[in-house]
Amino acid sequence: xxxxxxxxxxxxxxxxxxxxxxxxxxxxxxxxxxxxxxxxxxxxxxxxxxxxxxxxxxxxxxxxxxxxxxxxxxxxxxxxxxxxxxxxxxxxxxxxxxxxxxxxxxxxxxxxxxxxxxxxxxxxxxxxxxxxxxxxxx
Amino acid sequence: xxxxxxxxxxxxxxxxxxxxxxxxxxxxxxxxxxxxxxxxxxxxxxxxxxxxxxxxxxxxxxxxxxxxxxxxxxxxxxxxxxxxxxxxxxxxxxxxxxxxxxxxxxxxxxxxxxxxxxxxxxxxxxxxxxxxxxxxxx
Numbered sequence: 001x002x003x004x005x006x007x008x009x010x011x012x013x014x015x016x017x018x019x020x021x022x023x024x025x026x027x028x029x030x031x032x033x034x035x036x037x038x039x040x041x042x043x044x045x046x047x048x049x050x051x052x053x054x055x056x057x058x059x060x061x062x063x064x065x066x067x068x069x070x071x072x073x074x075x076x077x078x079x080x081x082x083x084x085x086x087x088x089x090x091x092x093x094x095x096x097x098x099x100x101x102x103x104x105x106x107x108x109x110x111x112x113x114x115x116x117x118x119x120x121x122x123x124x125x126x127x128x129x130x131x132x133x134x135x136x137x138x
Numbered sequence: 139x140x141x142x143x144x145x146x147x148x149x150x151x152x153x154x155x156x157x158x159x160x161x162x163x164x165x166x167x168x169x170x171x172x173x174x175x176x177x178x179x180x181x182x183x184x185x186x187x188x189x190x191x192x193x194x195x196x197x198x199x200x201x202x203x204x205x206x207x208x209x210x211x212x213x214x215x216x217x218x219x220x221x222x223x224x225x226x227x228x229x230x231x232x233x234x235x236x237x238x239x240x241x242x243x244x245x246x247x248x249x250x251x252x253x254x255x256x257x258x259x260x261x262x263x264x265x266x267x268x269x270x271x272x273x274x275x276x
Contacts, residue, residue, distance in 0.1 A: 085249070121193075
């Protein structure tokens with residue numbers, strides 16, 4: 001299996017991805033099923049390799065400067081269903097099954113606050129974040 | 139309106155967000171309705187202000203080193219429904235209504251390719267990217 005279009009899985013030399021000057025690539029984590037964006041964290045080549053090999057998310061902690069197996073202490077692991085790369089190969093998108101909360105605050109998603117904006121529809125913003133509603137605006 | 143929890147809109151001093159050493163903050167762009175992640179780009183404080191004021195996305199182009207009104211030449215503007223900030227305030231998540239394709243390649247989303255991984259379920263990966271299917275794995 002080595003196709004390049006339509007999103008079909010492709011065997012890729014992970015060296016050719018575009019890492020930033022710290023050797024990192026941002027990885028967006030989205031929940032399978034709901035489509036809710038849970039968090040964003042950074043990977044280096046080694047953590048990406050471990051993620052692809054193990055099927056659970058590994059990141060690189062910029063504060064601790066070490067690999068970080070998400071959920072290793074909390075149990076809140078992420079089972080990876082799919083890893084996608086963007087057009088210019090400098091960002092990853094992971095689709096995961098999340099155990100427990102993704103955020104260290106205990107919130108399901110790290111994105112639990114909205115910003116106000118004069119140009120944004122206030123009602124939509126309010127409705128969109130009602131806990132009774134699906135996490136995605138419909 | 140100035141609440142801080144539950145994702146309700148909050149008036150925030152944009153200076154207090156965490157920008158990287160280039161003054162930029164990554165902004166994930168997700169489509170309203172489908173929940174499809176369309177792209178990721180970077181904002182500086184000025185482009186975030188313009189986004190909040192105008193209700194359309196403005197980014198900072200790292201290659202051209204200037205503000206970039208998404209869709210200004212292509213017409214593929216993004217109408218912003220919501221701007222969220224993550225727990226440590228160093229990443230944004232925008233929910234938008236996308237006109238046309240988000241990606242400069244003509245693909246709807248910049249994330250149109252998947253990576254192979256020994257630890258990933260090959261069947262799920264294939265199924266997930268079938269054009270007949272919803273963009274989110276169910």
